Amino acid sequence: MAQYLLSVHGSVDDPAPDMAEMQPVFEAVERFNDKLRAEGAWVFAGGLHPIEAATTVDAQGDRAVVTDGPYVESKEFLGGFWIIEAADLDAALDWAAQGSRACAGAVEVRPFQED
Amino acid sequence: MPAPGDLSEPITRIFRDEYAAVVASLARRFGDLDLAEEAAGEAIVTAMERWPVDGVPPNPGGWLTTTGHRKGIDRIRRESTRDSRHRQAAMTHDDSPPPDTGVVEDDRLRLVFTCCHPALAPSARVALTLRLITGLTVPEIAAAFLVPETTMAQRITRAKAKIKAAKVPYRVPRAEDLPGRTAAVLAVVYLVFNEGYLATAGEESVRDDLCEEAIRLARLLRVLLPRDPEVVGLLALMLLVHARRPARVGADGALVPLDEQDRTLWRRDLVEEGHDLVRACLALNRPGPYQLQAAINAVHTDAATAGETDWSQVAALYGQLAAIDPSPVVALNRAVAVAELHGPEIALDLVDRLDLAAYHPWQATRADLLRRLGRHAEARAAYDAAIALIDNEAERAFLSGRRAGLL
Structure with a gap:
């Protein structure tokens, strides 16, 4: 078994989400999460607050420098993710397709390094 | 695969024919492509030393796989345990029996x-x-x-x-x-x-x-997936196109268009094999893009002279292809058949509706239709546009020749 990061990205150009409209998406994601748990593929998952809530810390120098905002200025940012267990890439891609349908967004799949 | 060196042709041929099966079998056993390749390479080196002396074994593929397997295990033993553990975890095995599909x-x-x-x-x-x-x-x-x-x-x-x-x-x-x-x-x-x-x-x-x-x-895919009609279709398509190879390039190096080719130069063996495969596709009755393109090529290779080409059949097949693959490139090819069937004017009307200005076959087709309609100034401009888009020498030579032939 290997672990994969399934990540979903948002854009600063996305309109502010309307809670009533988002409700079916939340429910679909919850159903997907339940399925991951039921099939033993679940490791962790979570949605992130918008990128405005990000703070960056750099302690490579003598002291930690704290800055407001993301590490990379970009239109796209990480919106949420799952960490799953899967036998191989095809199994991970299959979960990603289901996740993409549930959260109504593209899903990037990346393998974790082993050990 | 190591360079065959001065080995005799049959032995080189064996390496070539067996290589995929040996690497694939080793990849399954070791679960690692690099190790499989290295082990297959070492097995071939051993064969290059032994076979010229001992003779080629009765089952050369099996010999190479067994030797490669031994070489691979030696290599794993030589490397650290940590590394070999990585190798074992590196690629997913599927040792379960195949599902009944x-x-x-x-x-x-x-x-x-x-x-x-x-x-x-x-x-x-x-x-x-x-x-x-x-x-x-x-x-x-x-x-x-x-x-x-x-x-x-x-x-x-x-x-x-x-x-x-x-x-x-x-x-x-x-x-x-x-x-x-x-x-x-x-x-x-x-x-x-x-x-x-x-x-x-x-x-x-x-x-x-x-x-x-x-x-x-x-051919290999057809052995492996004999029931996939598109595999048969693709093989037929390539055979029928490749059959015309001896007639495709003239003595001056310029491409010779289909209607000017010396059809006696076509390779009859490939034509016949291609026609048999197209018939096999028709019997399966599950048409797809490769099969239809093969059938179109079969219509061409079936005609003893360009004048005997059954253009209505070609146009109908392109029509079928367009239904599956509604791309402008398919529509362009259909227009070429329509030109033969109903004349260049109707065809030009079809061609001009396609948004393919950056595609040199569109420019070349347009140039040819304009030439046939006697609209030479426009034809010349279209040939220039086509030539500017081309990076193949033989094709450029052909189009330049056509352009020079205009009044």
Whole structure:
């Protein structure tokens, strides 16, 4: 078994989400999460607050420098993710397709390094 | 595969024919493409020493696989335990018995699907397939695609690293995924063929070696997936196109268009085999894009002279193809048949509706129709536009000749 990061990205150009409209998406994601748990593929998952809530810390120098905002200025940012267990890439891609349908967004799949 | 050196032709031929099966079998046993390749290479080196002295064993493929297996195990033992543990975890095995899907399980087929996995970049799929399935060397593949050897080596190394890191599985996809995944494999084979048919750059306009590799791959796929009509269709298509090869390039190096080719030069053996396969496709009655293109080519190869071509059949087949693949390129080809059937004026009207100005065959087709309508000034402009878009010498020579023939 290997672990994969399934990540979903948002854009600063996305309109502010309307809670009533988002409700079916939340429910679909919850159903997907339940399925991951039921099939033993679940490791962790979570949605992130918008990128405005990000703070960056750099302690490579003598002291930690704290800055407001993301590490990379970009239109796209990480919106949420799952960490799953899967036998191989095809199994991970299959979960990603289901996740993409549930959260109504593209899903990037990346393998974790082993050990 | 190591350079064959001064070995006799039959032994080199054996290495070439057996290479994919040996690497594929070792990849399944070791679960690691690099190790499989290294072990197969060592087995070939041993064979190059032994066979000329001891003679070729009765089952050379089996001999190479057994020797390669031993070499691979030696190599694992030589390396640290940590490393070998990594190797064992590197690629997904599928040792479960194949599900009853009617799919032939073959190590080479698993390997083809791994090489053509959609998670790999298309250029990497082609390179890996040529390297591992046809056994071409990295310098040969680099030369074929006119990229520096280091670039090609990097492309292959990166693809293998991704297969390892992301655990691209080493197996034939499930039956429900098979049609989509087979399409990616066929696309790679056809890409290899087309690169040979009309090299996009360089001095050699036709690369017979690539066309022949593609045909060899399709033959292998047909053995592995005998019930897939598109596999049969693609093989038929390539055979019928390749059959015309001896007539395609004139003594001056310019391409000779289909209607001016000396049809007695066409390879009858390939034509007959292609026609048999097209008939086999018709019997299966599950048409697809490759089968339809094969059928169109069969109409051409069936005509003893260009004048005897059954254009209504060609136009009808393109119509069917357009229904499956409504691309402007298919519509352009249909228009060419319509020109023969109903005249250049109606065809030009169809061509002008297509948004293909950056596609040189569109410009060339338009130029030809304008020429036939006697609209020479417009034809000249269209030939210029086509020539400006071309990077193949033989094709440029042909179009320049046509342009010069205008009043």
